[in-house]
Structures are given as C-alpha cells and as structure tokens.
Amino acid sequence: MAQQDDVFKKIVSHAKEYGFVFQSSEIYDGLSAVYDYGQNGVELKNNIKRYWWDAMTLLHENIVGIDSAIFMHPTIWKASGHVDAFNDPLIDNRDSKKRYRADVLIEEDIAKLDDKIEKEVAKARKRFGDSFDEALFRQTNPRIADIAKEREELHERFSQAMNDNNLEELRQIIVDRQIVCPVSGTKNWTEVRQFNLMFRTEMGSTAEGAMNVYLRPETAQGIFVNFLNVQKTGRMRIPFGIAQIGKAFRNEIVARQFIFRMREFEQMEMQFFVRPGSELEWFRQWKEARLRWHKALGMGDDKYRYHDHEKLAHYANAATDIEFRMPFGFKEVEGIHSRTNFDLSQHEKFSGKKIQYFDPELNESYTPYVIETSIGVDRMFLSVLCSSYEEQQLDGGDKRVVLHLPAPLAPVKCAVMPLVKKDGLPEKAREIVSDLKFDFATHYDEKDSIGKRYRRQDAIGTPFCITVDHQTLEDNTVTLRERDSMEQTRVNIADLHRLIHDRVSINSLLRKLS
Ligand code: ATP
Secondary structure (H helix, E strand, C coil): HHHHHHHHHHHHHHHHCCEEEEECCCCCCCCCCCECCCCHEEEEEHHHHHHHHHHHCCCCCCEEEECCCCCCCCCCCCCHHHHCCCCCEEECCCCCCCECCCCCCCHHHHHHHHHHHHHHHHHHHHHHHHHCCHHHHHHHEEEEEEEEHHHHHHHHHHHHHHCCCCCHHHHHHEEEHCCCCCCCCCCCCCEEEEECCEEEEEEEECCCCCCCEEECCCCCCHHHHCHHHHHHHCCCCCCCEEEEEEEEECCCCCCCHHEEEEEEEEEEEEEECCCCCCCCHHHHHHHHHHHHHHHHHCCCCHHHHEEECCCCCCCEEEEEEEEEEECCCEEEEEEEEEECHHHHHHHHHHHHHCCEEECCCCCCCCCCCCCEEEEEEEHHHHHHHHHEEEEEHHHHCCEEEEEEECCHHCCCEEEEEEECCCCHHHHHHHHHHHHHHHCCCCCEECCHHHHHHHHHHHCCCEEEEECCCCHHHHEEEEEEEEEECCCCEEEEEHHCCCCCHHHHHHHHHHHHCC
C-alpha cells in the first residue's frame, strides 16, 4: 500500500510539473479541493469530453445534447430532493479535528476485509502453484469463510443504518469496529451529523428582492426540466436521450485524493427516456455500452469492474457503478442508474405543468422512465493519468517517465524536431508543422539534445516524434518515433498524415464502438 501511495504522490507531482493540474489559487496557498487544469491538462480533458460527446451524439441518432445554465430555479432542488436529502453523515475526530464521512469510514473498513480475503487467496496461490484451484479454495477455506461472514454481517448492518438514516447506529458501528482516525490514530469520535452538500448564494441586488439559489450539484436536473422543450422542438420519439457536459458543485467534506473528490467538478450525463416497463432492459444495455466505451481506450480490461448497488436510492430500481483500479483501490468513475419516472413526476408536481409524452404507437400518454449514465470528467481524467504513468528502466541504465495515454486523448499528437539547429533543418521541420497543424496538435521543438526532447514528449504522452535530419533534405523522409515502443522508422513525409491519423483520431475509438 505504501508503495502505491508513493506512486500516487509521484503522479500528482508529475501532473503539476508537466502542466496538467495545478492547485487552485496556489500563490495564495491554495483552495481546498479545487483545482485548475494547465496547458496539457485542458487538452486531455477536452479530448475526453469530445470522445464522450461524439460517442453519445454522433453514434446515436436518438441522442441530442443541451447546455443548461448552472443557476436554476430553487424549487428544482426541492423537487429533486436535494434540499431535504442531499446530506452526508459526518463525524469529527476530537484529537485531530479532522472531519470524515461516517459512511466512507465504514466502507473503507469493509474494503479492508475484502483485501484480507484477497491476501489469503494470493498466499495460497503462491503455495500451491499450478495445481491451485482458486474457486474451490474460496468456497472451502475456513479462514476465508470467517472473514466473508464478518464482512457480510458488517455490510448488512451498515446498509440497514444507511437505509434508516440511523446516525447513532452509524456511530456505533465505528465504535464497535474500533475504527481509528487515520491522522491522530485515536477513537475519540463526536456524534454523527447531517450536512447538506449544496452551495447556496443569493441572486438579485436588494436584500428583500434577493432569492436564495444553489450552484447545481449535478447537471441532470437541467436535462429533466428541459425534457419537453427538447422533445417537442426536436420532434423526438421515445426512446431518446439528452446529453450534457457541465460543471457541478458539491461542498464535499472529505476532500482527499487529489482530483478524485473536488468541490467544483465537471460531469458528463446522459438521460435516456424510455417506455415504462422497458427500463430494466435499457439499463442492461447502457451498462454494457458504457463499459465498452471505457474499454475501447485500451487501458486494460482488468482495470474495470461493476459494483451493483444493493442499497438503492428511493427513486431508483437498479443502479451500478463502473469502478476503475486507481492506485488507492477500485473507485467509482461512473454511475448508471434506472431512475424510474421519479424526476419528471416530481417536476410535474412542483411546477404544476404537465410533463408527459404522447406515444403514437401505443396511442397513450405517460411519464417516461429514465436511465441515467453519469460520469465525472475529472475522475475519468485521473483514471487515464494513473493508468498511463510509468517509470521505465531502459537498457543501458537510463530511465524515462512516460505517459502511455490512449493516443486519441493525448494533449499533443506529434512533435517535430530538427536534428540540429542549422543547415536548413529547422525550416524543413517548420514546413512539416505548417502542414500537420491543421489536423493534429503539433509541437515544434529544437532545444536541447534529441534524447532530452524525446523525454519531454514522453512525459506528456505525445504518441509520435518526427525527426528531420540531413537525409530529409535529400529524399523527403523523416524518422517517426513511436512513444511506447520507442521504435523509429524511416517514412516519407507524404505518408505522415495517414500514419498519425490512424492512431490518434477520436474517430478510431468511435469505430470500435459501433
Ligand atoms: P461518491 O459516492 O464518490 O461521492 P456519487 O455516487 O455521489 O459519488 P454521483 O452523484 O453518482 O456520485 O455522480 C456521478 C459521477 O460524478 C461520479 O461517478 C463521479 O465520477 C462524479 N463525481 C461525483 N462527485 C464528485 C466530486 N466531488 N468530485 C469529482 N467527481 C465527482
């Protein structure tokens, strides 16, 4: 674990050193859980958004996008339940004065039991070698059975307490499990309290005229309240979806793990409206489609898993998370929820406006059911960064840090370098840049040795380096160096466009999906 923490620290400082992510307001000592994206970060982020947006709107003729405002009528948050129920159970440690989410402390304790089981399995695998029957071992080993039983009982008790909103019981679980504060190491806990996560501000100039408004904690409600606008003006027929990318704000208590949990973050959400009764089939389809989208990036199928929810929100009849293996364990990156007709019905009730769909095939009106896919751009960014980072030992004792970013997401697609800064090589290199820049984010670099320049590009994940040398002037060929294999091939300048395009276009990812 300590080793994993180390890797994560390195990734965080790499993200800063190479212009991916900066602490917000850094020269004023920072603002907790708020981050800025630098020159490379913004490109990577934009590419993630483009991949998502195109996968939704280009590949599905029945999905359209919107961009709704961050400020919305405050009654929307009454209707959605956020005013009354968007609460986290908090607990403070009296010695360290640190505040924690009680549910997160308990979930981490459950995860420890899971780890224990995996350790037992790993130990046995080592001991038995090739003859190891893992399934049988998991079923029959008494030690595993004991841990699994303990886990089950704890999980059951925790789910019950969360379902009943029983704050005393949550505290009692923390006490009974002897959970300690990671900072002070003590069990000196306060009571558990509820805390609303929405940021509130005032709209309007005078004290009497001002209205309390919230910064939206999710983008989804902007879609629900525009359901009829889009359906009518776009002449949409069910089933259809509305997609949106935008900022969301949550006054998170536990602000740890870099950009994993932020107070200002970005979501990519799609609400898919379907006939009542068909929602579980659509849920299944979207669950699979979304995992395919992730896997198409080629970061390794074993890094993903589903986490189906046993405890469902009151409005949902199915829910799952897609989790990604971060250096600090498997963590939620995306949620897929079958939200029934809860949101549209609530808005109908609170606004007094009829929000129904007339289905011409059935010849009847109904409130559509909704499948939601909701993914955090920043968490996706973090998963891409973590899985791409590698410190590589090279032959000859050299070392390099390389980001194996999926090529279509890389901030810079190719860097063009004259071998030396004379003899007309810079001019030739500039000519190549002038041609490629219309299609690819292209860097020109003539400073330092060629080796150092390669390292700089490796560190930001540039898939291709193009080197112009004296031979180029004679026969119009260059060396094309590939980031991961470091292989260099001599290619014709005329072929560059095609060779690069095949690897780096978002198009190539989208084709894997359809
Ligand atoms: P968590 O349990 O981690 O707090 P959540 O279940 O509340 O997350 P949702 O409300 O389902 O999250 O939001 C959908 C997605 O938005 C999440 O899968 C995550 O990627 C992203 N997200 C939610 N909260 C944050 C945050 N504070 N910072 C960054 N991304 C977030």
